[in-house]
Amino acid sequence: MNERATAALATIEDHRNVTDLLVRRADKAPAHAAFDVPTGDPVRPWAAVTTAEFLAEVRGVAKGLIAAGLGAGDSVAIMGPSRYGWAVADLAVWFAGGVVVPVYDTASADQAAAIAADAGVRVGIGGGEREAEMLRDAIGRVRTGLGVRTMDAGERDLAALAAAGSGIVDAELERRRTHAGPDDPATIVYTSGTTGEPKGAVLTHSNFVGQVRNIAAAYRDVVHEGGNTVIFLPLAHVLARGLQLICLASGMRIAHVSDTAQVVPSLAELRPTFLVVVPRVLERIREAAAKRAAAAHLGPVWRSTMRTAIAVGRVREEGRVPGAGLRIRHAAFDRLFFRRLRTLMGGRLAYILSGGGALDPHLSLLFRGLEVPVIEGYGLTETTAPLTGNLPRDIRSGTVGFPLPGSAVRISDAGEILARGVGVFAGYRDRRHTAEAFVGGWFRTGDLGRLDADGRVILEGRLKDVVVTSTGKTVVPHAWEARVTSSPLVAHAVVVGEARSSLSALLVLDPDGLAEWSGHAPAAPRTGAVTEVADADLRAHLQPLVDAANARVSGAEQVRRVALVSVDLADPALITPTMKIKRRELLSRAATVVDALYR
Known part of the structure; x- marks a missing residue:
C-alpha cells in the first residue's frame, strides 16, 4: 500500500470565506461563551466573552481598518504573543477584506522587514509597543504604510481604531466581508525554515473552511459546545490559528496563555477538556513528575508507575481489558500519582492533541495509561495544519493516523510523503518554489514516511536530513x-x-x-x-x-x-x-x- 485517501465529511460550497464561520456561529448561539479573557483581578481572573460580543469587536476593528485606508486584498501584519486581541485582529482583517500576515513575536527586525517587504504589508498590529515599533520600522523600510496599532491599551490601540471607523456603514462592511471568494488568499504564512530560508505559503479561504468543517466533523467527541481549551502555542503558527477557528465555529470556549510560567496555573483555573501541544510539552510533564517523585525519594516507585501506565495503555490500545494484577497496580498508582497529574492539568482533560513533531510511542502509551489519551497528528503550514490524525476512538501509538477527511497521502518511490486535499495550499509567493513543491498534482512534504498495513502514516524523518x-x-x-x-x-x-x-x-x-x-x-x-x-x-x-x-x-x-x-x-x-x-x-x-x- 502506498496511497490512502479519506472522503470529505462536510461540504464547503455554501461558505464564501472564513468570515462565514463566525457569522453563522453568532446567528446560532450569540450568547454562548466563546472566549475566556484575563481580567487582572486575582479574585476573578477570567471573564467570559460571548460570540455576539466577539463579533461586535471584530466588526468595529474591521470598520476602523477600512477607514484607515485598507483596501480589499491588502496585507496586514499581526505580531504578538497569543492573546484575545490576536483573535480579534485576525478576524477583523478578514472582515475588512484583507490578507493576514502573521509574524512571530520572537522574530528579529530583519526577519520582520523581509516578511513585510515580500508580502506587501500596508498595516501592522502589534501586541505591545515593542512589536508595534518593529512593525513600523519593517513597513517603513519598503513603503508608506497606513499605520500600526497595538493590542495593549493606548492612544493607538484597537479600541481607538474601532472608534475611528464609526462612520463606516454596515453595508460597506458587508461588501468588504464578502469580497474575498473561496480561492482568494486568506493569509500568507512564512515557514519557520528548519532546513532553508522561510517561504511565504499562500493559504486560501477554502483551505481554512475545508479544514475547519471536516476536522470538526471528524472530532465531534473532542470539539463541542460543552468543551473548552487553552491555546498557548503561538497564533502566528497555522496549527494554533486552525485550532482557534475550529473551536470558534464549533462553540468550544477558548482562552489564551502566552506566558509559559502561567500555563500550569491556568490549567487548574480554566480546567480545559482539550489541549493542543507539541511533543516537548508532554516530555516536560513526564520529567516534572519524575523530578517530584525523586525529591520525595519515590524514584523507583515512579519508574514502576510509568511501566504500569505504559502496559495499561498498550493493552487498551489493542482493544483488550487489563488483567486483574495490572488493574490492581494501576488503581494503586492512580491514587498515588495519576490523579495528581490529572488534577495538575485541570482534572477535566479528555484528550490531548500532539503535533509539530514526532511523539515517542512510549510517551503516548504513558498518557493513555494516565487516562488522558494523546491524539497524534501530522501536518505542515502548506497543508493548513493537520493532514493526518489518529481518531479519538482509534489511536495507534507510533503513527500519526489516517489522512483526515478530504485529504489523501501517497508515498513516493523515494519514501517521501506526498499530499493533496482540502487543506493543501495554493502555492508560495515565489512561483519557482511552487514549481519545485509539486509533482503530478501532489504536494511534496519533504518528510519521509510509510503506511502501515491499515493505511496509517508512520513518520521516518525529513528528506533533507x-x-x-x-x-x-x-x-x-x-x-x-x-x-x-x-x-x-x-x-x-x-x-x-x-x-x-x-x-x-x-x-x-x-x-x-x-x-x-x-x-x-x-x-x-x-x-x-x-x-x-x-x-x-x-x-x-x-x-x-x-x-x-x-x-x-x-x-x-x-x-x-x-x-x-x-x-x-x-x-x-x-x-x-x-x-x-x-x-x-x-x-x-x-x-x-x-x-x-x-x-
Missing part, C-alpha cells in the same frame, strides 16, 4: 536522534556525516535538565555561539543512552563520536517557534566542533 556518507550509505537519522532526545539532558540531537566515512552527532544540552542533574544552573551561552561542553562525568552519564540508540540501528547507521554542545535555546535564528532546531544553522555555527570530531 538524510545523510549520505563517503561510502555511499544513505542514513535516515530520525530514529537515532529520537532515542537520544528521550533524555531530559538532551534538547536536540543532530547526526552529521555527509561525505564522511562515519557518523557523528551533536547533542544539544537542555539547561533545565543539566541544572537538575548537576545541582547548579549552567552558564548562559552567548547568543549565536555553539560552545562545546567538556565534562567527563556528563559524557559518562550520557554514554549508555548513545549505546542504546546505536543498538537499535545497523552498524552503518551507528554514531561513532558525539560532541556535547550548549546553545541559546531562545535564539529565534536557531530554534523555531515550535521548538525544532534549524539544523543547517546549527551545523554552520558548529563547523569547528564537527571538524574536530573527524580528526
